[in-house]
Amino acid sequence: MQYSxxxxxxxxxxxxxxxxxxxxxxxxxxxxxxxxxRRWTWPAQFRCGQCGSWEFExxxxxxxxxxxxxxxxxYAFDRVVERRADLPYVTVVTELPGADGARVIxxxxxxxxxxxxxTAVRGTIDPPCEKSKWYPSIRWEIVRAEPG
Amino acid sequence: MSALRGRTAIVGVGxxxxxxxxxxxxxxxxxxxxxxxxxxEDAGIDPRDVDGFVSYASERSDxxxxxxxxxxxxxxxxxxxxxxxxxxxxxxxxxxxxxxxxQADVVVVYRSMAERVGQRLRVNVAxxxxxxxxxxxxxxxxxxxxxxxxxxxxxxxxxPRSALRAVTRASYYHARNNPRxxxxxxxxxDETYDGARMIADPxxxxxxxxxxxxxxxxxxxxxxxxxxxxxxxxxxxxxxxGTLEGGGALEENWRSYYATAGQAGLARRLWAESxxxxxxxxxxxxxxxxxxxxxxxxxxxxxxxxxxxxxFLTFENLIAPGxxxxxxxxxxxLAEGFIHGMGLVAEAVRQLRGDSPNPVPNAQLSxxxxxxxxxMSSTCLLGxxxxx
Numbered sequence: 001m002q003y004s005x006x007x008x009x010x011x012x013x014x015x016x017x018x019x020x021x022x023x024x025x026x027x028x029x030x031x032x033x034x035x036x037x038r039r040w041t042w043p044a045q046f047r048c049g050q051c052g053s054w055e056f057e058x059x060x061x062x063x064x065x066x067x068x069x070x071x072x073x074x075y076a077f078d079r080v081v082e083r084r085a086d087l088p089y090v091t092v093v094t095e096l097p098g099a100d101g102a103r104v105i106x107x108x109x110x111x112x113x114x115x116x117x118x119t120a121v122r123g124t125i126d127p128p129c130e131k132s133k134w135y136p137s138i139r140w141e142i143v144r145a146e147p148g
Numbered sequence: 149m150s151a152l153r154g155r156t157a158i159v160g161v162g163x164x165x166x167x168x169x170x171x172x173x174x175x176x177x178x179x180x181x182x183x184x185x186x187x188x189e190d191a192g193i194d195p196r197d198v199d200g201f202v203s204y205a206s207e208r209s210d211x212x213x214x215x216x217x218x219x220x221x222x223x224x225x226x227x228x229x230x231x232x233x234x235x236x237x238x239x240x241x242x243x244x245x246x247x248x249x250x251q252a253d254v255v256v257v258y259r260s261m262a263e264r265v266g267q268r269l270r271v272n273v274a275x276x277x278x279x280x281x282x283x284x285x286x287x288x289x290x291x292x293x294x295x296x297x298x299x300x301x302x303x304x305x306x307x308p309r310s311a312l313r314a315v316t317r318a319s320y321y322h323a324r325n326n327p328r329x330x331x332x333x334x335x336x337x338d339e340t341y342d343g344a345r346m347i348a349d350p351x352x353x354x355x356x357x358x359x360x361x362x363x364x365x366x367x368x369x370x371x372x373x374x375x376x377x378x379x380x381x382x383x384x385x386x387x388x389x390g391t392l393e394g395g396g397a398l399e400e401n402w403r404s405y406y407a408t409a410g411q412a413g414l415a416r417r418l419w420a421e422s423x424x425x426x427x428x429x430x431x432x433x434x435x436x437x438x439x440x441x442x443x444x445x446x447x448x449x450x451x452x453x454x455x456x457x458x459x460f461l462t463f464e465n466l467i468a469p470g471x472x473x474x475x476x477x478x479x480x481x482l483a484e485g486f487i488h489g490m491g492l493v494a495e496a497v498r499q500l501r502g503d504s505p506n507p508v509p510n511a512q513l514s515x516x517x518x519x520x521x522x523x524m525s526s527t528c529l530l531g532x533x534x535x536x
Binding site: 105131 | 378
């Protein structure tokens with residue numbers, strides 16, 4: 001599979017999270033777990049600093065979490081000007097109880113009502129587009145009670 | 149106590165005028181030369197004798213670009229403290245370590261910025277190390293990243309808006325007496341603060357540092373040599389740098405801390421190495437990329453807790469001459485201007501000499517904290533001869 005993000009690489013990270021983006025681009029939300037000691041290791045690393053293993057397995061998981069923190073941006077900053085038309089937009093740091101509290105960043109989707117620390121959110125995956133710099137992205141949506 | 153305690157001192161300070169970003173008539177290299185030569189003149193040391201050059205972050209004016217214009221006899225110790233504004237006090241520590249180890253005699257620590265020839269500081273400061281996890285999700289500027297922490301500091305830990313307002317108002321109050329301060333004309337009353345536009349929730353305009361063109365340099369020599377010079381030495385009592393386990397480049401996944409500055413471990417080292425504690429400090433220059441992070445630094449250093457921050461961080465408590473802990477007495481990063489925080493070092497020294505624009509009477513212990521919330525940070529305690 002030809003991945004969009006690989007043709008629009010953003011430098012700056014340690015480069016260990018390629019499988020995260022590949023997964024998202026295939027429609028799978030997955031995080032790395034150390035193959036040696038089974039610890040969730042996020043952000044992705046090349047080596048487990050706890051047990052010394054160089055092997056990780058990427059485990060698909062349900063994108064269910066709670067809002068750990070958030071901010072609403074009112075300014076089109078230089079390197080994210082693609083989102084100018086969406087201002088103000090909310091970015092959420094979501095904590096995932098299913099992955100030992102790993103925190104994953106994503107832009108809020110849908111109604112903002114109830115936006116606060118501790119609110120339950122569920123992720124959906126957006127395909128690569130200009131706004132996300134041709135990377136796939138996880139979008140966090142506030143979980144609403146089922147009607148009735 | 150450490151082997152470095154009081155062994156070196158800052159003996160010269162040089163600062164160019166501060167310009168609105170992108171408007172300096174001089175390039176960053178020329179600004180660096182101006183500040184370094186001014187620091188040498190202040191100390192009474194020939195610029196040719198500077199043999200150590202230390203800076204931090206993305207400084208472009210390195211020793212090779214400066215030495216011909218300074219007439220440098222020999223560069224013996226060129227070094228850069230890693231990371232961003234977290235490296236400033238660490239740069240002082242690096243300079244002091246080099247001198248004590250015999251690797252240099254006269255070390256200048258400096259930072260120069262001119263955005264006309266460089267880049268926007270908020271881009272430059274990040275050294276292109278902002279990761280895809282942020283940029284893909286609309287997060288680029290340090291103010292947005294630090295807003296995530298501030299949200300947590302305020303909503304989860306309970307630090308009130310009044311504390312943010314107080315540190316900002318104290319900074320602008322001090323700037324009024326500082327001819328260099330870019331924000332000296334701004335009368336920052338509650339209404340102006342509250343009415344400012346939102347940048348990244350919860351940060352409004354006056355919660356944010358500025359970006360300016362300019363340069364600042366300080367000169368460091370051994371304590372023995374410092375005693376022979378004209379200026380009253382500001383001795384480096386301790387200047388630890390580093391990060392505890394659970395810190396580093398973790399994309400919002402810090403576990404041992406989150407909303408504060410990540411300086412608790414550094415502060416423990418600072419107090420242990422210097423033999424002093426927060427109750428002894430007379431005046432503090434607190435790096436404020438954003439004001440809530442500076443509050444995090446004060447919490448990490450033990451001046452207050454998240455629980456009592458609202459009571460402790462009042463305008464009256466934070467202003468010179470009589471406040472319990474006067475902070476950012478030149479106006480600091482918010483109101484004096486922002487040469488990536490380097491101006492705070494100059495002001496920390498001036499307080500011990502007594503020539504601050506807002507002097508704290510008989511100040512003996514002067515604190516300068518580095519970039520809070522940085523992947524790695526540092527902090528520094530300066531003292532007079534009597535504190536050794």
